[in-house]
Ligand code: ADP
């Protein structure tokens with residue numbers, strides 16, 4: 186390899202000053218390519234900057250995905266839409282992230298194993314790739330978090346802090362019923378985001394059963410009202426994807442009440 190020229194040294198120094206050390210390698214590699222292919226100076230500069238911006242976006246997305254707290258990182262690309270053909274167009278539209286800038290919500294309903302958590306996570310990953318901050322937790326974990334904040338006298342501060350997240354995912358609403366304090370905290374989370382920032386919720390129960398989850402029909406109705414006012418409600422159907430190939434079509438103990446529910 187040839188000894189570094191004055192220009193090479195200067196690029197190294199300036200790239201460090203810009204906190205973009207990757208530019209050093211990219212600039213020299215692309216310079217060879219540019220000379221061979223006869224690029225203009227502008228083409229070359231655009232190519233170098235493009236590599237740097239792509240690398241920054243990718244590492245930013247990686248950080249946001251790690252910070253989101255997904256149980257397991259799943260992408261929409263990994264989702265087999267042949268198992269849920271009805272929702273393919275809606276998920277494709279949501280994947281572009283437009284619902285986030287409009288502070289709209291997404292509700293995924295359906296029996297266990299039909300891909301609700303996978304899709305919620307996949308939409309969260311897509312949001313992180315679009316540059317949005319995302320937080321994922323189960324409904325039970327959210328209530329624990331809010332209860333801790335409430336006990337420490339900082340519930341209001343916590344709700345304001347959470348609004349800085351463009352997307353909050355609440356997985357598994359209805360797996361465990363809430364007591365009235367928990368239901369009230371959950372209601373405050375939903376209210377504080379209403380028309381400001383998006384929620385994705387998943388549940389194996391139809392809205393008609395949420396009264397039992399929140400211990401109060403009026404609280405459940407007020408909450409559902411705020412959630413679905415600006416929302417896409419997607420209903421997943423069929424047998425559990427987990428049981429595919431196991432020779433089992435349905436789990437006898439699992440109710441499929443979602444088949445009756447109206448989005
Ligand atoms: P739910 O939250 O509805 O109970 P999950 O999203 O946890 O279901 O799905 C259960 C498992 O099956 C996960 O590992 C998920 O990645 C996988 N899965 C479910 N549906 C699909 C699908 N259509 N394509 C690919 N994987 C799927």
Ligand code: MG
Pocket residue numbers: 301302303356357387
């Ligand atoms: Mg799930």
